[in-house]
């Protein structure tokens with residue numbers, strides 16, 4: 130693979146995954162980006178194969194590797210939708226190599242996030258539980274509606290995803306919960322109700338509840354419900370194609386090229402912060 134210096138060189142991690150494969154296609158299709166690395170976990174069947182042929186198409190001249198250092202060294206940005214432990218490890222390599230790290234991985238602990246953010250004084254990190262324009266608009270709307278209504282309106286976040294998803298509530302549901310809490314001027318951790326089962330007692334006033342549905346091939350659906358006596362408001366986003374997340378991640382990788390080191394969100398990328 131010969132690097133075209135007119136294009137932003139992108140490494141995609143987790144290339145055999147649902148998001149990884151979507152990203153490979155969209156990075157290839159975008160005239161401003163060049164796929165210059167394809168990463169998978171050590172021992173995966175695709176290691177050593179051309180990513181194009183592994184995905185069932187034409188060869189792209191990029192061999193799937195488990196060597197993050199080698200891949201990141203020739204890149205401008207890494208787009209990472211994998212798993213928490215992998216993302217924490219990639220963050221260290223991304224900082225050492227000075228590449229923009231775009232992180233879509235969800236299910237991270239506060240410790241994981243602190244470990245990632247430790248590199249933000251040296252490199253550009255863009256992290257969001259959802260990279261679509263629609264959800265980031267919904268985040269802002271949720272904050273506004275929560276600020277306009279009092280606690281007579283019970284807030285519930287309901288999310289639905291495919292049967293393979295391993296974390297709950299989804300990263301998006303948590304973003305929406307954080308936005309609702311910020312609108313109300315409270316801390317989400319103080320009011321979140323994440324696991325109703327059995328004799329739970331009546332709903333506490335001011336709580337923000339979460340419900341997770343898992344089934345079939347649902348790509349990602351999120352409702353924020355404001356339920357009062359006599360009326361309900363429901364803000365809703367439904368993704369029907371993973372390319373909405375991949376397009377946002379590519380936008381973040383391009384935007385990050387001209388930013389100072391720091392930790393950013395998709396709201397910053399989209400000018401919505």
Ligand SMILES: NC(=O)C1=CN([C@@H]2O[C@H](COP(=O)(O)OP(=O)(O)OC[C@H]3O[C@@H](n4cnc5c(N)ncnc54)[C@H](O)[C@@H]3O)[C@@H](O)[C@H]2O)C=CC1
Nearest residue numbers: 143146147148169170210211215233234235258259260374
């Ligand atoms: N922020 C957003 O907009 C979105 C976030 N996600 C999140 O992205 C993550 C991945 O989602 P999917 O693609 O559906 O999962 P997936 O399970 O289909 O793909 C994950 C891939 O990462 C690979 N991987 C794991 N450890 C690795 C390592 N150490 N090195 C290299 N590759 C490694 C796996 O082998 C797999 O191919 C999840 O956390 C999901 O919640 C998914 C969609 C949108």
Ligand SMILES: O=C(O)C1=N[C@H](C(=O)O)C[C@H](O)C1
Nearest residue numbers: 235258259294299300301349
């Ligand atoms: O795992 C997924 O698929 C998705 N994960 C993200 C999340 O946890 O919110 C974003 C999107 O909903 C798809």
